[in-house]
Amino acid sequence: MSDTPFGTALSAISRRRVIQSSMLGAALLATTGLYGPAQAQGKLKVAAIYTVPVEQQWVSRIHKAANAAAERGDIEYVFSENVSNSDYERVMREYSEAGHDLIIGEVFGVEDAARQVARDYPETAYLMGSSFKPQDDTPNFSVFDNYIQDASYLTGIIAGAMSETKNIGMVGGFPIPEVNRLMNAFMAGVREMAPDAKFQVAFIGSWFDPPKAKETAFAQIDAGADVLYAERFGVSDAAKERDILAIGNVIDTQADYPDTVVASALWHFEPTLDAAIEKVKAGTFKAEDYGVYSFMKEGGSSLAPLGTFEGKVPPDAMKLVEEREAAIKAGEYTVEIDDSEPKSN
Template sequence: MISIFKTLREGVQLLAVVMLIAFGGSQAVHAAGLKIAMVMPGPISDNDWNSVGYNGLQAAAKALGAEVAYSENVSDADAERVLRDYASRGYKLIFAHSFSYGDATLNVAEDFPDTTFMAGTAKELAPNVGSYSNPDYQGAYLAGMLGAGASKSKTIGWVGGMPAPNMLANFHAYEAGAKAMVPSVKVLHSFIGSWFDPPKAKEAAIAQVEQGADVLSAQGVGVIDAANARNVFALGAMTDQNHLGPKTVLTSVLWDLGPLITAVGKAVEDKTWTSQNWSFGIPEGAVRLADFHGLDAGVSSDVLTAVKAKFDAIKSGAFTVPLDTSNAD
C-alpha cells in the first residue's frame, strides 16, 4: 500500500512539474538544483542596469531549473551584509551586480570558499570570485555612428553615472563611433556622480541640449525625460526604452544578461567554473540594437546601412571595437 501511494505521489509531483514548465513556470524544477542570488544597487523597474540583472536572473532560472532570489536598492554600505546572508542560506552562486560591491564581495567570499561569487566589472578576483563585464561598449560604437549620422547640429551628448571602467568604455566607444561616421562631430559628456539620480541626469542632459546637442545617449535614468522635454533624439540603454519616449527614443542598445548567467550557472553545476572575467557581447548575441519603432524614417539610409554593416562586422569578428577605459577629458 505504501509503495502504491508513493508511486501516486511521485506521479502527481511529476505531472505538476510538467504542467508548470508547459505554462512557463519559473519555479518548476528548482527545489533540488542550483540556488542563485543577485544583489542590485537600484530598482528592478528602472528599465536599465537593474532590470537587465533581474531579467537575466529569471531567464537563467528557467534555463537551469534553478531557485533564484534577489535584493534591490542595496546600498554599498549594506552590500556585505546582504551578500553574507545569501551565502549563509546556501546560495551557491551569487551575483554582486554593481561595480561598487567589489570589496564587499571579496570580504564575504573569503568566509565562504565553497560559494561562487560573480562581481560586476570587479577590479580584483579571488579563487571563488569571478567577474562579468557589460560589453555594451560594442553597441555604444554603433550608437555613436547612428547619433552622429542622425544629428543635424553635428553635436551629440552622452550622460552617464560614475566613471567606472564599463562607463568609460561606453563613452569612448560612443565617441569613436560618432567620429568614424562624422569626423567633425562634437561629443559632449557628463558623469553625474551617482548610479541612480534621475533629476540630476535630466539636468545634465538639458545642459547638453542647450550647448547644441540634438541626440543624447541615455546612460542613466532621467536622460530620456530631458529628450522628451526638449524634443531631441535619445539613444536608450540596456532595455528597449522606446516606451519612455515613443517620439524621441530612436533605438536602444540592448544587453541580455540571461545567456551569461546561464553559462556561469552551468559551469558551477558542472564544476568547470574558473575565476575569470566573463563577457558576452555582440558576437555571442547578448548585445544588439533594439527596434527603431518607425523613427528610422528620419535617418539617412546611408547611415542605417553603415551601422548595419558595422554590426555585422563586429558579429563576425571582422571588426573589433576598441576597449578604452582611460579617464575621459
C-alpha cells in the first residue's frame, strides 16, 4: 500500500462526482419502487466517509471489505476520502439525502454531529467507528471498533522473544481506546517472554503522518529499542533503515519489509460489515455495538503468516503462540481489554 495521500483538491472533485452520481441513483430507485423497504430485493446502496486516504491501515480494511461485498453483488459502494472533521457532517447529510441505505465511516472526532445526522435521517442505517457505545436516542446508529487485542497479544509474545535488548519502541496515532487496547495487549504479550521489558510509548497526534512517525521511531531506536510496534505508517521505514525489527498492525506489510516486519496483527472488517448488510436487508438493523465481530473467535482478526521469519522465532515462543491462539478461538482464553493509556516505563 502507498503511504502517499491523494490531493485534497482531487479528493473534493471525486467526492462531488460520487455524490452527484449517488443522488441520481437514488432518484432512479425511487421511480422504480425499489427504494425503501423493498431493498431486500436488490443491492443495498452503501456509502463510506473516511477522514484519511483509503491507503491508511485502518480505513483500508473497511474499504477492502466494502469492495468485496460490492464485487459479490450485495451492495453498490461509493466513498469519500480525506474528509476533514469540519466537513464530515455535510458529507454525511449529502449521502443521507442521496438515499443510501447504509453509511459507514469513522466519527472519532465528530461524534455529536454524526449522531445528530442520524437523528435527522431515521430511515438510514449508520455503522460508524466510535469510541462510544450505542445510544437510545439514535436507534439507527451502530458503532464498531477494531477489537483485535487477541492478535496484538500474540504479536507481543513474538516481539518479546525476538528482542535482544528487551527495549521495545511503540508509536501510535492518538491515545484513544481503539489504539490503547491494542498497545496494552501487545505489551501483555511481550511480558510473557520478557517480564522486565522496557517500553517507550509515544503518540504523534495524527492518523496519517508517516514522516513524523518515522522521526519518532528513530528517537526510540536511539534510546535503545531493537523492536518497534508500528501502529502507524512510517515506523517500519525507520526500523528498516536502522536494521531492526518491527511488528505490524491491522494490515500485513511484510511483502514491503521482508527483513523487518516479523509479525502483524490483522483486522478483518468483513464479519462486521456483512452482519450490518444482513440486518439492513432484513429490516432488523438497530443501535448495537459491533465490536465483537473483530474478535479472533468471530474471524475478525488473525495473526499474519510469518513468511520470511518462519522458523526464526524461538520455538518456546511459537509454542505459546499456538497454544494461546487455539485457546482464544475456542473461548478458553480471554485477552484483557484495557483501554487505558499505555505509558513508558
